[in-house]
Amino acid sequence: xxxxxxxxxxxxxxxxxxxxxxxxxxxxxxxxxxxxxxxxxxxxxxxxxxxxxxxxxxxxxxxxxxxxxxxxxxxxxxxxxxxxxxxxxxxxxxxxxxxxxxxxxxxxxxxxxxxxxxxxxxxxxxxxxxxxxxxxxxxxxxxxxxxxxxxxxxxxxxxxxxxxxxxxxxxxxxxxxxxxxxxxxxxxxxxxxxxxxxxxxxxxxxxxxxxxxxxxxxxxxxxxxxxxxxxxxxxxxxxxxxxxxxxxxxxxxxxxxxxxxxxxxxxxxxxxxxxxxxxxxxxxxxxxxxxxxxxxxxxxxxxxxxxxxxxxxxxxxxxxxxxxxxxxxxxxxxxxxxxxxxxxxxxxxxxxxxxxxxxxxxxxxxxxxxxxxxxxxxxxxxxxxxxxxxxxxxxxxxxxxxxxxxxxxxxxxxxxxxxxxxxxxxxxxxxxxxxxxxxxxxxxxxxxxxxxxxxxxxxxxxxxxxxxxxxxxxxxxxxxxxxxxxxxxxxxxxxxxxxxxxxxxx
Amino acid sequence: xxxxxxxxxxxxxxxxxxxxxxxxxxxxxxxxxxxxxxxxxxxxxxxxxxxxxxxxxxxxxxxxxxxxxxxxxxxxxxxxxxxxxxxxxxxxxxxxxxxxxxxxxxxxxxxxxxxxxxxxxxxxxxxxxxxxxxxxxxxxxxxxxxxxxxxxxxxxxxxxxxxxxxxxxxxxxxxxxxxxxxxxxxxxxxxxxxxxxxxxxxxxxxxxxxxxxxxxxxxxxxxxxxxxxxxxxxxxxxxxxxxxxxxxxxxxxxxxxxxxxxxxxxxxxxxxxxxxxxxxxxxxxxxxxxxxxxxxxxxxxxxxxxxxxxxxxxxxxxxxxxxxxxxxxxxxxxxxxxxxxxxxxxxxxxxxxxxxxxxxxxxxxxxxx
Numbered sequence: 001x002x003x004x005x006x007x008x009x010x011x012x013x014x015x016x017x018x019x020x021x022x023x024x025x026x027x028x029x030x031x032x033x034x035x036x037x038x039x040x041x042x043x044x045x046x047x048x049x050x051x052x053x054x055x056x057x058x059x060x061x062x063x064x065x066x067x068x069x070x071x072x073x074x075x076x077x078x079x080x081x082x083x084x085x086x087x088x089x090x091x092x093x094x095x096x097x098x099x100x101x102x103x104x105x106x107x108x109x110x111x112x113x114x115x116x117x118x119x120x121x122x123x124x125x126x127x128x129x130x131x132x133x134x135x136x137x138x139x140x141x142x143x144x145x146x147x148x149x150x151x152x153x154x155x156x157x158x159x160x161x162x163x164x165x166x167x168x169x170x171x172x173x174x175x176x177x178x179x180x181x182x183x184x185x186x187x188x189x190x191x192x193x194x195x196x197x198x199x200x201x202x203x204x205x206x207x208x209x210x211x212x213x214x215x216x217x218x219x220x221x222x223x224x225x226x227x228x229x230x231x232x233x234x235x236x237x238x239x240x241x242x243x244x245x246x247x248x249x250x251x252x253x254x255x256x257x258x259x260x261x262x263x264x265x266x267x268x269x270x271x272x273x274x275x276x277x278x279x280x281x282x283x284x285x286x287x288x289x290x291x292x293x294x295x296x297x298x299x300x301x302x303x304x305x306x307x308x309x310x311x312x313x314x315x316x317x318x319x320x321x322x323x324x325x326x327x328x329x330x331x332x333x334x335x336x337x338x339x340x341x342x343x344x345x346x347x348x349x350x351x352x353x354x355x356x357x358x359x360x361x362x363x364x365x366x367x368x369x370x371x372x373x374x375x376x377x378x379x380x381x382x383x384x385x386x387x388x389x390x391x392x393x394x395x396x397x398x399x400x401x402x403x404x405x406x407x408x409x410x411x412x413x414x415x416x417x418x419x420x421x422x423x424x425x426x427x428x429x430x431x432x433x434x435x436x437x438x439x440x441x442x443x444x445x446x447x448x449x450x451x452x453x454x455x456x457x458x459x460x461x462x463x464x465x466x467x468x469x470x471x472x473x474x475x476x477x478x479x480x481x482x483x484x485x486x487x488x489x490x491x492x493x494x495x496x497x498x499x500x501x502x503x504x505x506x
Numbered sequence: 507x508x509x510x511x512x513x514x515x516x517x518x519x520x521x522x523x524x525x526x527x528x529x530x531x532x533x534x535x536x537x538x539x540x541x542x543x544x545x546x547x548x549x550x551x552x553x554x555x556x557x558x559x560x561x562x563x564x565x566x567x568x569x570x571x572x573x574x575x576x577x578x579x580x581x582x583x584x585x586x587x588x589x590x591x592x593x594x595x596x597x598x599x600x601x602x603x604x605x606x607x608x609x610x611x612x613x614x615x616x617x618x619x620x621x622x623x624x625x626x627x628x629x630x631x632x633x634x635x636x637x638x639x640x641x642x643x644x645x646x647x648x649x650x651x652x653x654x655x656x657x658x659x660x661x662x663x664x665x666x667x668x669x670x671x672x673x674x675x676x677x678x679x680x681x682x683x684x685x686x687x688x689x690x691x692x693x694x695x696x697x698x699x700x701x702x703x704x705x706x707x708x709x710x711x712x713x714x715x716x717x718x719x720x721x722x723x724x725x726x727x728x729x730x731x732x733x734x735x736x737x738x739x740x741x742x743x744x745x746x747x748x749x750x751x752x753x754x755x756x757x758x759x760x761x762x763x764x765x766x767x768x769x770x771x772x773x774x775x776x777x778x779x780x781x782x783x784x785x786x787x788x789x790x791x792x793x794x795x796x797x798x799x800x801x802x803x804x805x806x807x808x809x810x811x812x813x814x815x816x817x818x819x820x821x822x823x824x825x826x827x828x829x830x831x832x833x834x835x836x837x838x839x840x841x842x843x844x845x846x847x848x849x850x851x852x853x854x855x856x857x858x859x860x861x862x863x864x865x866x867x868x869x870x871x872x873x874x875x
Contacts, residue, residue: 014875052716054874073872077716088713092523093516104512105717133523149713 003027004157004188005051010060012046012211020046022211023060028190033179035199035219036192038208039237039424040394044192045085047208048159051190052082065157078106081155085162087146091135095126095145098134099152106153120148123178139296140171147175151182158189164198165422168295168450169489170496172198194422196233197226197452197489209237230425230453240429246379248437252410258321261286261413261444262307266316269302269467276302278467279316284446284460289439291455292448293492294464300448301341303464304417307446308338320413337411339402341418341448347391351382351401354390355408362409376404396427403431407438414438416447420454432457452488463495470499509719513727517701521735527697531739535689539743542685543678543751551635553600554580556590560607565653572647573603578639594626601625601636613654671840682753683839684808686743687832690766691802693736694773695780699794701728702781702870715872725867728778729771736770737763747839757838761848765838768855769831773798775862776827782869802828830854 005028012021020043028034036044049055050062053069053076062069067076089098096117103113121127124144129137134145143163150158158179164172176198183189191202199205200219207215214236215222223229234240262284269277277299284290292300305311307318309329318325323332345354355376359369377383380400385393390401399419406414416435420428432454439445439459447458455461456475463471463478471478479486482494521527557573559566574581582599584590593599604622612619623640625633649655669675705711714724744762747753776798784790803809805819806828812820823829830851837847 049874054712054715056873056875074718074720078718080716082713082716084709084712086709088710090516090520090710091708092520097516097519101512101516102717105509105714105719107508107718 002030004030004065005190006061006063007051008061010050010062011058012043012050012055013058019058019211021050021057024211024213026206026213026216028188029204030188031186032203033183033189033191035202035205036190036208037194037196037199037205037233039426040396040422041210042208042424043211044208045161046211048082048161048190048192051159052076052080079155080157080159081150081153082159083146083150083161083163085165087142087163088149089134089142089146092133094131094133095121095137096130098145098149102149102152108153116152120151120182123181124148125174139167140174143167143171143175144178147178154187156187158183158187158191160189160191162192162194162422164193164195166296166418166450169452169492170295173493176201194424195451196230196425199233200226200229207233207236227453234425234429237424237426240426240433242429242433245434245437247407247434248441250375250379251407251438251441251443253442254410254412256286256321256412258286260284260319261288261321262290262446263319264303264307264316265318267303267306267313267318268315269299269306269311270314275467277306277313280467280469281316282462282469282472284444286444287439287442288459289435289445289447289457291458291461292446292464293455293461295496298464299467300464301417304338304415304446304448308336308415309333335412336415337406337409337413338415339406339417339419341421343390343398343402345390345398345401345405348389350387350389351393352386354401354405355382358405358408364409372408376408380404396423399423399427399431403434412443414443414445414447416445418448418450420449420451428454452492455488455492463492465496465499471495509717510723510726510730513719513723514731517727517731520701521731527735530689530692530697531735532742534692535686535739535743536746538685538688539682539746539751542681546681551632552578552580553632553636553639554582554598555636556593556599556602557581557583558587558590558602558604559583561605561609561611563610565610565613565651566605568651569605569644569647572643576639576643578635579643594624597626597629599626600629600632601640603640613657616657678751679753679840680836681808682747682751683835684806684832686740686747686766686835687769687806687808687828688803689739689743690736690770690831691773691799691828693732693739694770695777695794695798695802696791697735698728698732698774698777699780699790699798700787701732702778703785703787703790706785707787712874721867721870721872725778725863725870729774729863732774733767733770736774737767740766740770753839755839756842758843761843762835762838765831765834765848765852765855768852768859769827769834771859772827772855772862775859775866778866779862779869782866782871801826805829806832808832827855827858 005026007024007026010021010024011019013019024047036047038044046055050057051064051069053064053073056070064076065079069076090101093101099117099120100113103116108116121130126141126145126148129141134142137145147160147163150160164175167175172195179189193199202219204217205215205219206213215233219229222232260283264280264282267277267280268275280303282290292303294300302311306313307320307325309325309332313326320332321335323335325332346357349357355373356369359373364372377386382401385397390398393401403419420431423431428451435445435447436457449455458475460472460474461478462469471481475488478495479488479491482491486494555573557570559570570581573579590599590602594602602624604624606620606622609619609621621644623637625636627633648658672679705714740763748755777794780793780797781790784793805823805826807823812823812829815823834848834851837844
């Protein structure tokens with residue numbers, strides 16, 4: 001076996017005492033795609049940065065393409081492509097300007113540039129958006145452009161740091177296809193990801209936990225199927241033992257006899273001639289988990305914002321517990337717990353201060369506040385982070401804190417906008433365990449997600465595409481629309497393709 | 507060379523697409539100049555004065571006429587003293603002139619006649635204006651009066667004063683050039699304080715660091731575009747000052763651009779240093795405003811004369827680059843090139859600029875830790 005990266009007894013510590021990378025030894029084989037998986041804070045990003053020389057090790061040795069990153073950072077840079085978590089794109093530069101900048105920085109010969117640009121733009125399907133600013137691209141397109149910039153100069157080693165966070169399954173499929181096509185002979189790829197189905201399709205995989213390797217080998221050796229692989233990885237990470245959700249048990253639901261708790265009535269949002277959401281109607285029963293699925297930019301978040309009164313619909317309305325969101329916005333909202341897609345707590349307040357603040361704004365009884373907060377700290381294991389600023393928390397804990405603040409006032413309705421985006425598999429299990437528990441208790445949940453396995457947990461799903469609900473039904477019904485053996489992802493991709501074909505016929 | 511050029515081109519795209527940089531570079535100087543030209547006036551003010559005339563003689567009428575004819579006074583004649591006192595209390599009047607009933611008869615008898623001037627002491631500056639205007643008008647009237655002018659005793663010594671460099675003592679002539687230092691500080695410091703921090707925040711720095719870019723290319727890739735932007739804005743302001751606002755320029759444009767360039771170089775050094783150390787746009791902009799812009803505004807001698815500051819503050823002002831720039835600007839505009847001022851100030855700016863450049867270079871980290 002020829003290795004592209006050789007790591008021996010590597011340790012990296014930051015200011016606190018727990019090492020981010022702990023005495024790690026690892027070889028990465030040349031010419032293959034290796035997946036790097038692990039929970040938040042496992043040390044994936046740190047490892048990638050150490051390999052490029054962006055960080056220096058405290059102990060141990062690294063050899064990247066036979067070079068030492070501590071001394072030869074510049075020589076290594078000439079041979080690698082590294083895509084950091086935020087894609088490294090200049091949002092105020094257009095697609096072609098970004099490509100041109102990176103081509104210049106990598107000193108691609110002038111006469112070859114045009115040919116290469118045409119090739120990558122065609123491949124990424126970005127040729128139509130050549131002049132569009134990178135900031136105005138959808139998540140999937142940004143990711144492809146980021147990858148195209150990274151691939152310029154045909155690097156021998158490609159390091160990708162969670163390129164597919166928050167990106168829909170179609171874009172993810174396209175990305176993997178693109179990488180496989182563009183990965184020239186002998187290119188080594190190290191790909192950090194939170195999607196286990198993605199990692200399962202790679203040649204090799206490394207599971208990191210607390211700076212240590214807990215598995216290194218072929219994904220298919222763990223399990224033949226994606227589902228089994230996920231189960232195995234979760235077990236390796238210490239497993240998830242479902243016990244009755246304490247959050248649900250302690251939840252005090254206000255009794256009500258409303259049949260349809262959430263209703264959307266011809267909900268429409270129009271920007272100029274463009275329909276972000278078009279005539280959307282649905283009724284969600286008490287205790288139901290209703291999933292909104294769809295590619296980036298399909299109008300899911302816009303629907304969410306209209307339904308909780310943050311954005312005024314161009315036409316139609318929504319009702320929460322029979323209260324019209326347009327006529328009685330504050331009454332309707334009082335039934336609602338909302339977890340936004342972006343982290344929207346106070347980053348400069350500590351965990352405890354955030355909890356106290358939200359207990360205050362939700363008007364929790366002053367005498368019960370302390371008990372409720374203690375309860376939440378216990379359920380979500382916040383104890384060790386109580387005095388940390390919220391912005392410094394690992395992603396999983398940020399999401400837990402957002403959920404905690406959203407349910408603190410025992411809302412009858414819960415809106416969750418991509419609650420598990422970028423979160424590791426164990427935490428995702430825990431989240432869904434709570435969500436299901438709450439629904440059993442009678443809380444009505446509306447949720448969006450890009451994880452197909454999570455979609456299966458929903459009672460009903462509405463598949464969103466180009467502002468319209470193109471299919472609605474239970475997960476099984478949606479899958480059966482494609483074929484009896486289809487997976488959720490097949491259904492997602494298939495139904496959208498079918499809709500597109502119909503659109504062509506029309 | 508190729509990499510540096512690409513970085514500069516990129517920076518210019520960002521500048522042109524960011525409305526705030528265009529606003530600071532071109533709209534703000536225009537606004538400042540207009541405000542200083544038409545809004546701020548340190549010389550003469552038009553005041554409203556009340557008159558209570560108890561002596562209806564012919565002579566007094568000519569005196570009142572000379573007050574009425576003065577362009578800095580808006581006169582109001584009162585019969586009712588109560589109303590007049592109420593108006594000065596209500597700030598409708600800035601001063602009152604009371605002419606007693608024996609005024610002309612005393613003058614005719616060669617006795618010393620008195621007029622009373624009441625001013626609003628709560629506005630000290632305006633009160634001084636009222637007093638000085640009254641004094642001047644009164645003595646002019648006396649000198650030109652055919653009846654009384656020969657009665658004035660000749661004075662043995664007279665004062666013949668001239669104001670060098672600014673004969674009309676027009677404050678615009680030094681305030682407008684001085685205000686260029688404000689825009690130059692904003693472009694040099696505030697804009698640049700944001701740019702490196704922005705790259706760290708958006709994660710683009712991390713991507714750039716893994717290409718073939720070298721440290722000096724990153725630093726120059728920031729210095730050069732903002733230097734060009736700053737000098738363009740400077741030329742624009744100078745053009746406005748000289749051609750639109752008709753501020754006399756007696757120095758050399760070459761010298762003006764040399765020391766402006768040096769000042770911009772140091773201001774950018776301050777901004778980029780803040781930016782590369784703090785790595786966070788919000789904190790960087792706060793630091794640039796409080797630590798750089800306000801001292802530049804207050805301690806440069808533009809607003810408050812340095813000689814009237816307490817000694818420790820004067821020492822403090824000697825490390826503010828804007829101080830050297832303001833004094834160069836004002837002397838270049840009003841007195842022409844004065845080597846005694848320009849040379850030492852330029853040396854100071856150049857040395858400070860180089861120190862800051864070195865600091866920026868060494869603080870520009872090619873790694874994340």
